[in-house]
Structure formats: C-alpha cells, structure tokens
Amino acid sequence: MDKTIAFFGAGNLAEAIIAGITRTNVVTKEQVLVANRSDKARLDLIAEKYGVTCKRSKEEMVQEADIIILAMKPKDAGDYLNWLKDYIKPHHIVISVIAGLSIEQMEKTLGEDIPVIRTMPNTSALIGQSATAISKGSNVEPSQLYLAEELFQTVGTTKIVDEAHMHTITAIAGSGPAFFYYMVEAMENAAVEAGLDRDTALELLTQTVIGAGKMLESSGEDPEQLRINITSPSGTTEAGLNQLMENGFDKVIKACVEGARKRSVEITNGQK
Numbered sequence: 431m432d433k434t435i436a437f438f439g440a441g442n443l444a445e446a447i448i449a450g451i452t453r454t455n456v457v458t459k460e461q462v463l464v465a466n467r468s469d470k471a472r473l474d475l476i477a478e479k480y481g482v483t484c485k486r487s488k489e490e491m492v493q494e495a496d497i498i499i500l501a502m503k504p505k506d507a508g509d510y511l512n513w514l515k516d517y518i519k520p521h522h523i524v525i526s527v528i529a530g531l532s533i534e535q536m537e538k539t540l541g542e543d544i545p546v547i548r549t550m551p552n553t554s555a556l557i558g559q560s561a562t563a564i565s566k567g568s569n570v571e572p573s574q575l576y577l578a579e580e581l582f583q584t585v586g587t588t589k590i591v592d593e594a595h596m597h598t599i600t601a602i603a604g605s606g607p608a609f610f611y612y613m614v615e616a617m618e619n620a621a622v623e624a625g626l627d628r629d630t631a632l633e634l635l636t637q638t639v640i641g642a643g644k645m646l647e648s649s650g651e652d653p654e655q656l657r658i659n660i661t662s663p664s665g666t667t668e669a670g671l672n673q674l675m676e677n678g679f680d681k682v683i684k685a686c687v688e689g690a691r692k693r694s695v696e697i698t699n700g701q702k
C-alpha cells in the first residue's frame with residue numbers, strides 16, 4: 431500500500447493495529463507515523479518495538495499522511511478534531527477507532543468534503559485476530575473504503591456494516607474479548623477452588639476457548655447445535671448448563687451487552 435498512515439493516540443488499541451500492519455508489511459515502517467498526547471516514554475517504546483516514526487510534529491504528520499487514524503479516548507476526540515480541522519484536506523482519509531464517535535460528529539467538525547470512516551476493531555489485532563466492523567461516511571469513495579478494509583484485514587477480519595449497528599457491535603466485538611476473558615477468569619478461579627493448580631487450569635481453558643472458537647468458525651454448525659453435541663442426557667454438561675440457566679446466565683449476558691451498548695450511546699451523546 432503506497433500510503434502514509436498517521437496514528438494520533440498510541441495506546442493499547444493503536445499498538446495492536448501498529449503491530450498488525452508492521453508485521454504484515456502492508457506499508458513500510460517509515461510509512462507509519464505515531465503521536466501521543468503526552469506520554470513520551472510510551473512513544474519511545476512503540477518506536478523501538480515496531481520501528482515506526484514517532485518524532486514528527488503533529489502538523490508534519492498530517493501534511494505527510496494519506497490516512498489519519500484517530501485512536502485517542504472518546505473524551506479527547508473533540509479537542510483533537512477541532513485542532514485537525516485547520517490542517518485536514520479532502521485528499522486525506524480519516525479513520526476512527528473511537529467508541530461512540532459518530533460519523534456525523536466527525537463530518538460536522540472536519541467538513542462534509544472530508545472522507546471519514548468509522549471502525550470498531552478489538553485488541554486481538556495485536557495477533558492479527560481482530561473482528562473489525564467498518565462504516566463509511568457520506569464522502570467516501572469505494573476505493574477509499576477498500577483501502578480501509580485492506581488495512582484492517584492485516585489485523586484480522588472485516589465486515590462493512592450500517593453505522594446504526596455500531597453501538598451493538600462495540601458491545602459484542604469491541605468490548606467482547608473482555609467479556610470472554612472475564613468468563614475464563616471465573617472458570618479458572620472455580621477450578622483453582624476445586625484444587626486444580628492455576629497454570630494447568632489456564633492452559634486447558636485457553637485451548638478449550640481456542641478450540642471452541644475454531645469449531646464456531648469451521649465446523650459449519652451453529653453455536654446451539656455445537657452446545658447440544660456436547661450435552662449428553664443426564665451428563666456433566668447438562669448439570670453445568672442447568673446451573674447457568676437457573677442462575678440467570680441469559681439475563682446477565684443480555685444486561686452486559688445492553689450495558690455496553692447503552693454506554694456507547696451515552697458517549698455519542700456527550701455524557702461523561
């Protein structure tokens with residue numbers, strides 16, 4: 431890809447994407463420019479680890495960039511967009527990974543003529559396994575959308591979606607890995623309480639999650655059928671599932687997804 435990519439924000443998510451795009455050589459390291467607001471040590475670490483360029487001024491970065499990636503927290507996005515609007519040109523493509531920041535909000539500040547793309551990746555980008563949803567603004571050419579897909583395909587799979595679904599997608603795919611990690615933590619703790627050593631528990635759980643994910647991906651069965659296949663009548667799985675059902679698992683998960691989704695709506699509405 432003959433494009434220069436400027437990251438504004440060098441946090442966890444930016445690092446995951448930088449790791450992916452530098453690993454796959456979709457652009458050269460020199461074509462990746464990174465800025466952070468204040469944490470210089472963090473920037474030095476990113477420069478050392480990935481060989482990307484972290485020494486340009488923010489103004490120079492915008493001038494050199496073809497693609498500008500917004501990777502700061504939602505609360506910092508407004509100030510940054512207000513700054514960017516004086517430097518941005520219609521040849522730039524702006525890609526946001528920020529939860530709750532709408533295309534309308536970006537276009538309103540930057541101008542209707544600026545191509546703006548909203549995405550929702552997750553931190554599995556670090557190992558090339560993100561599930562990234564992508565929505566395009568009103569001024570995005572098919573070739574520009576393709577470029578965004580190409581970029582995020584270096585860190586996993588991509589799916590073009592209607593922006594209206596971004597709140598839900600942020601809950602299940604952006605935040606989603608954290609919910610699975612929490613479930614693994616809970617299962618690990620339960621196994622340890624029952625006397626298994628932590629390392630063995632985590633090793634077995636990790637492969638169990640990987641195996642289940644790969645079955646979902648490639649067995650051709652839906653999750654319900656895969657669950658049924660494991661559940662022998664009067665067996666151990668049935669006994670465990672009964673506990674989940676009796677203790678309101680479905681309700682808890684629904685509340686979890688709804689809580690995350692609602693928070694995304696609140697962020698869009700400017701709530702702290």
Ligand SMILES: NC(=O)C1=CN([C@@H]2O[C@H](COP(=O)(O)OP(=O)(O)OC[C@H]3O[C@@H](n4cnc5c(N)ncnc54)[C@H](O)[C@@H]3O)[C@@H](O)[C@H]2O)C=CC1
Nearest residue numbers: 438439440441442443466467501502503504506510528529
């Ligand atoms: N962490 C995750 O799993 C995911 C995060 N996101 C989104 O990615 C964004 C970043 O999240 P994290 O990386 O977790 O946050 P983080 O807090 O680790 O990193 C954000 C960085 O942006 C920097 N920053 C703030 N204002 C800046 C500016 N004007 N110019 C340059 N840098 C600036 C901060 O100094 C900080 O280092 C958030 O908006 C979040 O909604 C999206 C999907 C998943």
Ligand SMILES: O=C(O)[C@@H]1CCC=N1
Nearest residue numbers: 528529600604605606
């Ligand atoms: O928790 C957050 O707000 C971000 C967005 C999706 C995942 N992490």
